[in-house]
Amino acid sequence: MPVDQPDNKSMTRARIRSNQMELSLHPGRCEGYGLCEEAAPRIYHLPDEDDVEILQPQVPSELEREASAGARVCPVAAILVSR
Ligand code: SF4
Numbered sequence: 559m560p561v562d563q564p565d566n567k568s569m570t571r572a573r574i575r576s577n578q579m580e581l582s583l584h585p586g587r588c589e590g591y592g593l594c595e596e597a598a599p600r601i602y603h604l605p606d607e608d609d610v611e612i613l614q615p616q617v618p619s620e621l622e623r624e625a626s627a628g629a630r631v632c633p634v635a636a637i638l639v640s641r
Pocket of ligand 1: 587588589590591592593594595602604609610631632633634635636637
C-alpha cells in the first residue's frame, strides 16, 4: 500500500508556519518594571501586582518588531523569544 508523502508545497507551508515567533516568560524572573509594556503595549500587559502578561504569545508577523523591542528592554531578560 503506498504511503502518502507530503508534497513540497505543504512542507514549505508547514516550515513557514513553524517559523512563527513565540514568546514565553522565565518563571519567577519578571520584577514588574513595565518596560516591555511601554515598548510594546499590544504584546505585553503588566497587571497591578503580578508578573507581566503576554497578550499574544504566538506573535503575528506584523507585531514581531514590537514584540522583540519589548523583550530587548527587559532589564532582567525575563522574556524568551523563540521560533
Ligand atoms: S518582563 Fe521584564 S520589562 Fe516586562 S515587566 Fe517583567 S521585568 Fe519588567
